[in-house]
Amino acid sequence: MTPAAAGEDPRFREAADLLDGGVREGAYAAAVLLATRGDEVLFERSAGYARAASLFDIASLTKPLTAALFLVLSQEGHLSPDGIAAEVLPFTSPDPRARQIRFAHLLSHTSGLPAWLPLYEKVAAAEKAEGKTLSGAAEGHDRILAEVLSLPLSRDPGAGWEYSDLGYMLLGRAIEVAGFRSLDRLLAEKVTGPLGMRETRYLPLAAISECETGQLIPTGWSEVRGREKVGEVDDENAAAMGGVAGHAGLFSTARNLFLFAREIVRARKGEGRVLSRPSAVRMITRVAQPPGCPRTLGFDTPTPPHSSPKGDSPGKMPCSQAGDRAPADAVGHLGYTGCSMWIDPERETSVILLTNRVVFGSDNRKLSALRPRIHDAVWEVVAG
Numbered sequence: 001m002t003p004a005a006a007g008e009d010p011r012f013r014e015a016a017d018l019l020d021g022g023v024r025e026g027a028y029a030a031a032v033l034l035a036t037r038g039d040e041v042l043f044e045r046s047a048g049y050a051r052a053a054s055l056f057d058i059a060s061l062t063k064p065l066t067a068a069l070f071l072v073l074s075q076e077g078h079l080s081p082d083g084i085a086a087e088v089l090p091f092t093s094p095d096p097r098a099r100q101i102r103f104a105h106l107l108s109h110t111s112g113l114p115a116w117l118p119l120y121e122k123v124a125a126a127e128k129a130e131g132k133t134l135s136g137a138a139e140g141h142d143r144i145l146a147e148v149l150s151l152p153l154s155r156d157p158g159a160g161w162e163y164s165d166l167g168y169m170l171l172g173r174a175i176e177v178a179g180f181r182s183l184d185r186l187l188a189e190k191v192t193g194p195l196g197m198r199e200t201r202y203l204p205l206a207a208i209s210e211c212e213t214g215q216l217i218p219t220g221w222s223e224v225r226g227r228e229k230v231g232e233v234d235d236e237n238a239a240a241m242g243g244v245a246g247h248a249g250l251f252s253t254a255r256n257l258f259l260f261a262r263e264i265v266r267a268r269k270g271e272g273r274v275l276s277r278p279s280a281v282r283m284i285t286r287v288a289q290p291p292g293c294p295r296t297l298g299f300d301t302p303t304p305p306h307s308s309p310k311g312d313s314p315g316k317m318p319c320s321q322a323g324d325r326a327p328a329d330a331v332g333h334l335g336y337t338g339c340s341m342w343i344d345p346e347r348e349t350s351v352i353l354l355t356n357r358v359v360f361g362s363d364n365r366k367l368s369a370l371r372p373r374i375h376d377a378v379w380e381v382v383a384g
Helices: 010-024 059-075 096-100 103-107 119-130 138-149 165-179 183-192 210-215 236-240 254-268 277-284 366-382
Strands: 030-037 040-048 331-335 339-344 349-355
Touching (some): 010 366, 040 254, 059 165, 059 183, 059 254, 059 331, 103 165, 119 138, 119 236, 138 165, 349 366
Antiparallel strands (some): 030 040, 030 349, 331 339
């Protein structure tokens, strides 16, 4: 049993033990767990070589912030979730259905675009053929976006859902076109800056001093780049795009992500600093089409437990990574590097778990079994 930290609420003892156990079991080498209600931090604990102020590559937790930025621009009249994406972006796809994609489809992963493609490989091949640097440069960024804009769809927009990095890449570019500035600048000006999220940024190595690099949590070895990834984005497509993209690239701390979660809660009541009440409601409400879609404009929702009539484990199957005790009306997101954020707007609570599971390799799946247990231990206290 791990000794409780000074002042630590004993009700969170199980969560603390599970968090520390994840280091011993090799689920991750560093982690921070934060549980909040309203404006109050109820529980905060770090494990491994992380500290409370550690900066993690939050991977796809970038997406909810991209969605929030899109909705802020929508509030200002620059974009609309119901707008046709082809009116802003130069689609070259031979598939005529691509011209039917609305921004709401991109936000909710219902556009019909593929989930993921190794587009960085095309950039690397072009780099070799043309004898010039493309990966990480503006031209590499533009070539990847051009590839996405040329793709055929797998289904009609709105007819089904498939989690898609590619859709959020396009959202990032649409935001830049509408906002007349780079995605990182717009996010800082309109979302993270006003919310006081001073540690949340793309390209952290460009913003921190050498003595502060110990804040950065590594994500392991990149075969593509031939080096350890510390302070540079783990995602290879985002890296080829220069580290600034709509689907991945942000670094943050647990406390900073709490400020974002709190904005969702406040805005739902009409008290947001950057988001209007209608915007917050759209971010926490499942889309109506297609029926049964678990997505909102920016978030995922918990998957309810279901029964398995056959197989090695008949009976109740595991629920989503939010945990078996997650409130049904919670919203949240996962990040490939091992990060997650779940928000219960009704009870004004949030659970933020940041880890670096990929430091042991991308095939390290130990967190998948552990994370729901950690979440359940927290939900039992904060949502009981």
